[in-house]
Amino acid sequence: MEKLEIITPENPVLTQEASPVEKIDLELQTLIDKMIFTMRVANGVGLAAPQVGRSLRMAVIETPPEADDEGNDIADSRNLFVIINPQIVWASRKKVDGIEGCLSIPGYLGEVSRHQAIRVKGVDRRGKPLDLKLKGWTARIFQHEIDHLDGVLFTSKLTAPENYWTEEEYASRFDEETDPEEEAVAE
């Protein structure tokens, strides 16, 4: 399988609003398969089409089905989502701060506040309607990916400008408390 190139903010596609997917055809299925492969090779938990230079409202997300708020696995099996034309139709008033990374901004981490729970509608890769109620870490990943479809990067949503670190800074700063390798969420 061909690994797709993940673009960085120098490429304007990453900060553009993406267009709705009009047709779920063979070309889109091939793109979806390549995106899943690319996400897994990059050890990411999510990848949006604009991150591979395609300005389409579509993302792939893979998480453990019972990850806790810190992203720790509670179960072994993984849960793969392909979400096309997603819309957040409800979001909890409650927000939670958490550390995020991004496959398009390699080597950096930042703290972002996200809705603790959301409801997302869209369609899957077969065109079947999806209606997902998500919380915690999974809800965070979906919000991060859906932001990508609007050209929004996590770096524009930091809880404070100083809450942004290189992986090395984060590791030395929070060394005693947590293992950054386990903490880092690359989306």
Ligand SMILES: [Zn+2]
């Ligand atoms: Zn990202």
